[in-house]
Amino acid sequence: MVPAAQMKQAMQAYLDAFNCNDLEALVALYADDATVEDPVGSKPKRGRDEIRAFYAMALKNGAKLALAAPIRGSQGDAAAMAFDVTLASPHGRAVIHVIDVMTFDAQGHFTSMKAYWSQSDMERLPAAT
């Protein structure tokens, strides 16, 4: 089983890779046949190619992630984190409140990611001055 500290470190590496626009570092955190369900209730992406395409789009939109509370571990192969996504939408800047749950393989790679958010978790931000 992966120690909670190692799972949290991988979650933090995910935030950092995302915010540094490092697509390959992001993809490398995933196991080969991992799934990404973002948001929960949508069709999951499966495997590194689909996952790479998904994040390439997210990074192109200039999204940035900021933790809303400390990353949580578990006593199993899973960890969770609450964060805010800031991005440019067609209607101006917006923030989405998200919780991600990752599961892990023995090597500490993500085997699945589920992102909990709905339209009601998105807010428009006042225009930057």
Place this chain on the structure above:
Amino acid sequence: MVPAAQMKQAMQAYLDAFNCNDLEALVALYADDATVEDPVGSKPKRGRDEIRAFYAMALKNGAKLALAAPIRGSQGDAAAMAFDVTLASPHGRAVIHVIDVMTFDAQGHFTSMKAYWSQSDMERLPAAT
């Protein structure tokens, strides 16, 4: 499918019932054959009797819950929230940083609860003065 607003309302009702020591209101939020895995990685409790016994113990310990960030919905039958649990431990007051994920049936009852936290998410608090 249960609207995100209704799922969030049920999550808030859970926090309120917990903080008001209302054991029966807490149990009534669950479907008959629901499961509670707290923390994730431990053996799940199943059904209202086991769930009632679990919360009776938690309430006896004087635990209180406070949201750390807004409750998140999803586009499926699931929602998630990050919160802090304050409680009295044998070594004094402590706080545990937790994320709960609930799934819902068509009536808006919880069919499962998973609580993400590990020993590393617990902190001792200074003694109240």
